[in-house]
Amino acid sequence: MAEVNRVVVVTGASHGIGSAIALRFGAPGTGLVLTYRQRRAGAEAVAAQLRDAGAESLVLAVDVRSRADVERMVEATLARFGRIDVLVNNAGIYPRAPLLELSEALWDEVLGTNLKGSFLCAQAVARAMIAGGVRGKIVNISSIEGVLTATGMLAYDVSKAGVLMLTRNLALELGPYGINVNCVAPGLIDAPDLSRNAPVLHQTYLQQAVFGLGSGADVADACLFLASDAARWITGQTLFVDGGMLVAPYYGSPEPPRRSG
Ligand code: NDP
Numbered sequence: 001m002a003e004v005n006r007v008v009v010v011t012g013a014s015h016g017i018g019s020a021i022a023l024r025f026g027a028p029g030t031g032l033v034l035t036y037r038q039r040r041a042g043a044e045a046v047a048a049q050l051r052d053a054g055a056e057s058l059v060l061a062v063d064v065r066s067r068a069d070v071e072r073m074v075e076a077t078l079a080r081f082g083r084i085d086v087l088v089n090n091a092g093i094y095p096r097a098p099l100l101e102l103s104e105a106l107w108d109e110v111l112g113t114n115l116k117g118s119f120l121c122a123q124a125v126a127r128a129m130i131a132g133g134v135r136g137k138i139v140n141i142s143s144i145e146g147v148l149t150a151t152g153m154l155a156y157d158v159s160k161a162g163v164l165m166l167t168r169n170l171a172l173e174l175g176p177y178g179i180n181v182n183c184v185a186p187g188l189i190d191a192p193d194l195s196r197n198a199p200v201l202h203q204t205y206l207q208q209a210v211f212g213l214g215s216g217a218d219v220a221d222a223c224l225f226l227a228s229d230a231a232r233w234i235t236g237q238t239l240f241v242d243g244g245m246l247v248a249p250y251y252g253s254p255e256p257p258r259r260s261g
Contacts, residue, residue, distance in 0.1 A: 008030060
């Protein structure tokens, strides 16, 4: 068994924000569990970068909708590293489907991945933390769409609103075991194809959010804080990491007021 001083599980670490989170936690002496659903090569590339940073990785195929997969994830982590200190529930999907075209299958897929998946992972990891006497940290990834509507995003928005309440209830029930549970709710994160795939969203965000678009690293830094001892007295909270989108003015220019004189 590898000797590491901190073990961090990041779901959906093969791409996007999950990769950035895993890399941010990758200090020497850390054991990272990187899960993916389809993009094994992406997770392996993150593992290679982590190796260069002095961290060890375990790459696992996990469908977070499956209790059997999630339990295998916990067993494999304990077999390799012996403990779990941190879980980041990041895996998620955001397909667009207007209400009148939203199929039951897609509803189930989105809620199953984003909400049930976070529940299954939190429950299985919390059991391992408690059995091991670990006063661990769980960080759930929601979205500003947990509190804002977006056309065609009913299933997603409901799933991410659910993650906010999941966080509060987990915090309540896991507090007695010394486990902190918090949530990071990102705003729009820049991606290479974003302006082409979602030009209106891209432009609107740039115009309205105080600091424009974010990066995976912006989300990762918030996760690192909430998983650190600096956040020891914080639980059940949601940190909106959105470049100021939620303070965008209802009307008027988002430009700062001009100085006179
Ligand atoms: P990506 O599509 O880039 O990556 C999603 C990750 O989740 C991949 O690693 C994917 O695995 C994994 N995944 C998808 N479905 C499953 C599943 N059923 N079981 C296990 N893993 C799965 O997403 P983002 O990086 O953009 O988003 C990450 C999180 O951040 C999500 O929860 C999302 O809702 C949230 N978020 C994103 C924002 C953004 O602007 N991008 C804004 C606000 C919140 P694989 O690729 O291997 O199949």
